[in-house]
Structures are given as structure tokens and as C-alpha cells.
Amino acid sequence: QDHAVVGVEPFTVSDPSASWNLLKNLSFSDFDELLNEGKGYAVISSNGFTYIASQRAQKENPNWADLQIVFKFQRRYLNDLGCTVALGRPYSRGTLRYNTSATSMLDDHLPISDPRYYTHPYDLERVIEGIEFCVKVFEETEAFKKIGAKFSLKPIEECTDTVFRSKDYWACYAQYRTTSLWHTSGSCRMGKPNDRDRSVVDSKLRVHGVKKLRIVDASIFPRIPNANIAAAVIVTAEKISDSLIEDYTLMSKEKIDIGD
DSSP, rough: OOOOEEEEEEESOGGGGGGHOOOOOOOOHHHHHHHHHOOSSSGOOOOOOOOOOOOHHHHHHHHHHOEEEEEEOOOTTTTEEEEEEEEESOOOOEEEEOTTTSSSOOOOOOOEEEEEOOOOHHHHHHHHHHHHHHHHHHHHSHHHHHHEEEEOOOGGGGGGGGTTTTTHHHHHHHHHHHESOOOOOOOTTOOOOOOOOOOOOOOOOOOOOOOTTTTTTTGGGOOOOOOSSSHHHHHHHHHHHHHHHHHHHHHHTOOOOOOO
């Protein structure tokens, strides 16, 4: 699994001064103001994040968001803003296969990875909601109305057979403009030793049937975490390091083979 992400951009504003770009304009004096007075432009990051629950998520648990929305400065022009929608808890699952025509184990084309984004209809449905949320924030809220924000991208060539800004258009747009958030997970999922058709490692992340080999990264997650995966990977590594220390301490004291 992976977190699919689609950019909704650019939004332009009529007053360029209202889209002051932190990435381009931040200076040492701004950091001095932050350190000495606790205020100024440097108190904010370059992006703003929010999480929302799609209509489908609200039916299950309204307090568990499944869409990550990122508001950001663009780098093309002074009056550009942007928004990206990242899909949490995807229903779709990808595949990872071997390329039998690869010339060696070092061949870059040995693995064939297909994320299969939006193969489950619920995923595309939720991404469309996220896109419409971005447009609504930029074009309908009072703050952005005051600076004349509007979605300025013309219909993309691949989707001209749909009504611009309709749900069908956004569905087409998402399928052509989606990319990876680089959170690929689940290719060596954790499971019971007697379920080797569907899992690779056990609860201590030992590879089934192989001694002294563990896998400790995002590939072991049975399902991808809801948001950015770094924290989950770090916690997993900390847990397994504790397990290793415990097991090897026991092994050294009792001189037994723990089979890891």
C-alpha cells in the first residue's frame, strides 16, 4: 500500500503581497525576531496541514480523519498558492512481482511495483472530496475571498471530455495527476507462521522459515498507517531493539538457541 497524493494547483491571488513566500523571503532578521521576541514570519512553517474525515469515514468514526490536506506556497510565481490531498487508510492494494527478464539481482528493473491506486472505488471517491475541500477553502472562505484567490489551472488535456470542475473531471484529474507520497508499505507483512501465503514475518519480525533474519521497516505493516509513516517505523524499530536485547540477554545467560 501507499499514500496517493494529488496536487490541486495553482491558486492565484489578486494581491501578491498576500502570498508572501516563506521559502523565498525568510531572512536572518526573521530568525532573530523569532528567537528574541517569539514572533514574526519564522513562527510558521512553509506549509500548513489539516486533517479531515471524508463522508465515508464519518459513517465509521467521525473523529478519525482519513484525508491529509497540505496548504503550501508555490515556487513558480509570487502570487501562487497550492494544496495537496493525501489519502489515508487506502482500500486499494498494490502488487510487487519479479521481472523474470531481469539480467541479475542488481538489475534496477528486477522488481515490478504497481501501486494500483484507486482500484477500489472508495479511494477515488474520497480524494475527490479532498480536492473539492481545497477548492472550497481557497475560493469560498472570507479570508481568501479578500485576496481574490481562485483556481487558475485550465482543464488538463486528458480530461477535456468531462465538464470542468465536475466530479467526473476531478476523478479524471486525480488519475492523471496522482503521485506517491513515498510511504510504500506492506510488501513483507507481519502475520502468523502458519499463514505464509499472506505474511513474511512473525510478531518479532523474524522471516518465516529463515534463521537469524529480521525485517524492520515499513514493509512489515499489514496495513499502512493513516498518516506519515516515519513515527510508526521508529516505534517499530524501538520495539524490536528491545526484543533483541531481551532475547540475546536470555540467550547469553542460558546458552540457548533462540532461532532468530
